[in-house]
Amino acid sequence: MKVLILGAGRRGLSIAKHLIKEGKSITFLDTSTERCQSAQSKLDCLAICGSATNIDKLKEASADEAEIVIAVTNSDEVNIVSCGIISANFENVKTIAAIRSISYTGPEGITSKILGIDHIINPDQEGAIRVYDIIKTGLHQDTISFPGTNFILFTKTINKNNPHLGMSLHQIRQSTNYNFVVAGIQRKGHTIIPYGDTIIKVGDKLALISDSVDTYKILSNSAVATKYKEPDNIVIIGATRITRYLLKTFSAKDRK
Numbered sequence: 001m002k003v004l005i006l007g008a009g010r011r012g013l014s015i016a017k018h019l020i021k022e023g024k025s026i027t028f029l030d031t032s033t034e035r036c037q038s039a040q041s042k043l044d045c046l047a048i049c050g051s052a053t054n055i056d057k058l059k060e061a062s063a064d065e066a067e068i069v070i071a072v073t074n075s076d077e078v079n080i081v082s083c084g085i086i087s088a089n090f091e092n093v094k095t096i097a098a099i100r101s102i103s104y105t106g107p108e109g110i111t112s113k114i115l116g117i118d119h120i121i122n123p124d125q126e127g128a129i130r131v132y133d134i135i136k137t138g139l140h141q142d143t144i145s146f147p148g149t150n151f152i153l154f155t156k157t158i159n160k161n162n163p164h165l166g167m168s169l170h171q172i173r174q175s176t177n178y179n180f181v182v183a184g185i186q187r188k189g190h191t192i193i194p195y196g197d198t199i200i201k202v203g204d205k206l207a208l209i210s211d212s213v214d215t216y217k218i219l220s221n222s223a224v225a226t227k228y229k230e231p232d233n234i235v236i237i238g239a240t241r242i243t244r245y246l247l248k249t250f251s252a253k254d255r256k
Contacts, residue, residue: 001025004066006052006082007073008035011098011123015070016043029061030073052082055089064090071097080115087116094118100241128245135234150211153183158204170196180210 001024005012008030016026020043028039028047036047050057052073063069069086071079076099083095096119133144133152144153158165164172169182185192186205192198200206236243 001068002027002062002066004029004058004061004063004069006030006069006071006079008032008039008047009072009074011072012070013039013042015072016045020044027061027066029057052078053085055085058082058086058089063093066090066093068094068096071095076101080117084116096121098123100124122245124241125245127242128249131242131246132249151209152211153207153209156206156208158200158202158206160202162200162202164200165202166199168197168199169194172200178210180208183207183209 003019003024004027005016006029008028012028012030016028016039020026026043026045028036028045029050029052030036030039030047031049031051033049036049039045039047048057048061050060052058052071063086069083071082073079073082079097079099083097086093086095095117097117098121100122146153164175167175173180182194182198184207185194185198186207187201187203236246
């Protein structure tokens with residue numbers, strides 16, 4: 001898969017590292033010669049120097065051959081316009097744009113396609129959601145929220161004191177009052193697709209999916225996981241956009 005990333009800053013490089021590990025072919029387009037050179041020296045990628053709103057430069061960066069274009073420059077306007085140009089000129093190319101300003105998306109965000117952009121991501125809002133998940137589930141939990149739903153993916157490692165050792169997943173579900181699905185098990189470096197009769201062993205790392213209410217119950221139950229208690233008092237340093245999104249995420253009860 002060929003992916004074109006508009007913007008070779010920290011966000012662009014971070015995304016590219018993950019995609020390269022998955023075997024994707026990455027090309028950058030950035031106005032800074034220094035950033036382009038840095039990207040090529042650090043990663044196995046191609047970098048073109050030029051404006052993301054210049055159709056000739058987009059063609060030079062093979063935007064017409066890309067399956068996905070990810071616009072993560074420092075400018076919302078550039079991200080919006082570049083995705084619009086790509087949508088209008090190159091068919092079958094999916095576009096993803098990072099847009100921070102709510103003046104474009106509204107306070108609740110946009111879920112439908114607009115201006116040729118297939119997917120809109122607000123980095124500040126995503127950051128706030130991640131911070132909220134950490135506060136709710138514990139600083140050492142691996143959690144991922146599914147946008148637009150109450151479901152959370154999280155992982156737990158089974159130790160020798162776990163009461164469910166030697167039990168099948170079917171037996172565990174019958175012995176608890178929680179609704180959850182074990183999506184996968186990592187055992188001795190291998191990933192296992194579990195079934196109801198799969199037996200839990202020491203060292204297994206379970207990937208579980210549950211709704212937010214049951215997730216927090218599971219993570220706070222010492223019989224299932226390491227005991228965790230949500231903090232009663234939280235100090236937030238800095239009044240940034242992430243702070244505002246974070247405060248909106250907390251309920252009125254949480255903010256008391």
